[in-house]
Amino acid sequence: MIRGVSGRRRQWEGVFFILPSLAGVTAFILVPFLDVVRRSFTEVMSGKFAGLKNYRTIFSNSAFLQAAGNTIRFTVVCIPLLLLISLAAAVMLKRQKRFGSFLKSMYLMPMAIPVASVVLLWRLLFARSGMLNGLLSVFGVGAIDWMNLDYAFGVLVFSYIWKNLGYDVILWLAGLSGIPESIYEAARVDGAGEWRCFVSITMPNLLSSLYTIAVLSFLNSFKVFREAYLVAGDYPHGSIYMMQHVFNNWFRELSIDKMSAGAVVNAAVILALVLLLQRAWEKE
Template sequence: MKKTKAYWLFLLPSLLGVLLFYAIPFGFSLYYALIDNMGSQSFVGLQNFSDTLANSLFQSAALNTAIFIGLSVPLGMALSLFLSLCLQGMKKGRAPATMLLLLPLVVPSGTIVYFWKVLFDANGLVQKFLLQMGFSHEAVSQNGWAMGVLVAVFLWKNVSYNIVLFWSGLNWIPKTYYEQMALEGAGKWKQFTNVTWIYLSPTTFVVLLMSIVNSFKVFKEVYMLYGAYPSPDIYMLQHYMNNQFLSLNMQKLSSAAYILFLVIGIVLLVVFYAQKRVTDAYQ
């Protein structure tokens, strides 16, 4: 009991901060989602949620966000796992390679965005190169690679963090398992599927969880690259909510936030359920 009280005592400041600055304001925002406007403040029930779901701009933003997550999360996880396995298999030069791969963790986002902006801006190096190669101004100005640029920025920003997680999980796998598989004549692929992938599954679910959460935090980079009103192909849910906030439309902002909260919650519950099923299957 004394240890439990001590734990709660140390947790109390953080819990109070979360309650004061996150939980209470988020709960209070439900009031704005259930009224018609800030003037009359009449109760309208779920009308704001219905209007938000029927809004074509919100639908487009939700689709772009889903496409971005569907591209960036699997690519980030696959690339992180591949690089972690490469680091594990290196005999020489592991330290400098690790430092280079972890460099994005300490580089500020503004520096990264400025680098990509120099390359892919309207007057950037890539567009000038394409024009010199003979592409028309119309084809270059369509900026069809904008989603690819965002995925590349996401990978640059988050792959290093995922490498740390995968590297930690790989180091917990006993080397005797690989030695036993090698004695039985198993190749690298069988060792990966029968040992690495199985024992790395808890870490994989953590990486998946963190990648999904981090994919919703890419707004800062998108905003710095393309502003508050980018092309329709990369208009995200964060743009929609940010613009509603700037226009002081608290009803649409609150309803969109709660819809996003429910969707993220359902996705995370599915991930946790899948993790439990996989963990139980290998126990």
């Protein structure tokens, strides 16, 4: 009897512990999002029910389709690159005993730099009269307008990887630190080389970390809009015209109906991708 009362008391203690956070999430995230869903089915001026009209409008909008395609392309290119580069850096840092702490600090340095400072750095490097063109002129290469040509996509990819590399490296290191060193020692005694140890020991033990890092990297990829917007403005080169540019321009035009429909579609796609990743990793 006493055990039953104690168990129920602990259960209610857990409920009361999460209640403030649940109330905050409900008030500031869930309720506003439900209002966005409602607005996506209504007309912006009259508030009348419009059915799927707003959704048909955004899917026939060339700017929305271009931004969606660029965002998908950016994600498909950046996420695998970031995961591979950060994993390689984490494995090297794990083996580096002498300068490990210094290198970790260097990897995390971009995260501490304000976005405004990053934008100034990009302009200094990639402007038509910037440092990169100055360096290329030494080799007889003419000035390139990096942010107004197809090179702009590569600049944005570089910016995202540079900004988020340290964050992913730390997460990989946390996963690597959970693998017992005795497993590697036993494998080496049996004649396994470094590559065999990596494939048969490291990667299987990092699958749970891989899911978490992939999801966080995917969500962080939407923050790259700040750099793209501050460097190139409302209407950048077509290759870096992202979903956030569309929403920003629609907000300025007070097209709340199109914004709401686009936000619902965006949230549904993100949720579906996260659930698919989770399902794939659960099978593994």
